[in-house]
Amino acid sequence: MAITVPLFALFGLILAFLLRAKTLSLGSAFIAAAFGFFLASTGAAKPINQLTENLIQALSNL
Template identity: 45%
Template sequence: MALTLSATVLFGILAVVLLRGRHVSFGNALVLFLFGFFVAGTGAYKPIHSLCQAVADALTHLTA
C-alpha cells in the first residue's frame, strides 16, 4: 500500500510539531524554510521543488 502526501502538507505538519515542541535546531529551521517556499510559490519555488523531487526519486530508487 502506497501513501502519498504533498510536500506542503508534510512540511506543514512538521512545522506545527516543531513549533509546539519549542525545538530549535538547524534541521528544524530547514523544515520551516522549505515549508515557507512550498507555500509561497515564489520564483525560487521551481529550483527548490526540482531538488526535492530529485531527492524523493533517488530515495524511491534506493528501495526498489
C-alpha cells in the same frame, strides 16, 4: 495502494510539531524554509501575498 502527501503538508506537520515542542535548531529552520518554499507553489500563495501586502499598507497608514 500508494498514499501521496504533498510536501507542503508534510513540512507543515513537522513544523507544527517542532514549534509545539519548542525545538529551535538548524533542522527546524530548514523545515520552516522548506515549508514556505513548497507552500509558495500552491494555490495559497496568491491570497497569502495579498494578505501580506494589505497588512503592510495598513501598518504604513497608521
